[in-house]
Amino acid sequence: MRVIVQRVLEASVKVNEKIVGQIGKGYLLYIGIHTEDTTEEVQKMAEKIHNLRIFEDEQGKMNLNLAAVTGSILAISQFTLYGNTKGNNRPSFIEAARPFTAEPLYELLCQLLSKDHPVEKGVFGEHMMIHAINDGPVTILIEI
Numbered sequence: 001m002r003v004i005v006q007r008v009l010e011a012s013v014k015v016n017e018k019i020v021g022q023i024g025k026g027y028l029l030y031i032g033i034h035t036e037d038t039t040e041e042v043q044k045m046a047e048k049i050h051n052l053r054i055f056e057d058e059q060g061k062m063n064l065n066l067a068a069v070t071g072s073i074l075a076i077s078q079f080t081l082y083g084n085t086k087g088n089n090r091p092s093f094i095e096a097a098r099p100f101t102a103e104p105l106y107e108l109l110c111q112l113l114s115k116d117h118p119v120e121k122g123v124f125g126e127h128m129m130i131h132a133i134n135d136g137p138v139t140i141l142i143e144i
Helices: 039-051 099-114
Strands: 002-015 018-023 026-032 062-064 072-077 119-121 129-143
Touching: 002 039, 002 072, 018 072, 018 119, 026 129, 039 099, 039 129, 072 099, 099 119
Parallel strands: 026 072, 072 119
Antiparallel strands: 002 018, 002 026, 002 129
């Protein structure tokens, strides 16, 4: 499982010109599910995201997690995180889980994160337009 975490001041997602998810301060997550991922990886990822400390404290050090700043999450499914371009110019997505496997794991991650944080989502498998104001910029790649 791969998740790109962007610390944002605000973010939104549109499907067919309609906003389907929107947050203020928090994390914009791009979530890639691997063919071999299980609920165990999802649980580890949820814990890692929950505990991730990338917000600045009063000394300007990245020492605060999402709960400490009362932040929100916008979660976007992103199979292209498993695009492999080794030896090719056109990415291969063979390592990305198929929708019937990936969608339940994506939904489980969102459910686990929503126990501690407000979570907004994109629409799985749809063409989405993402708008974000990255704060910092701070962008972290987490792999489990």
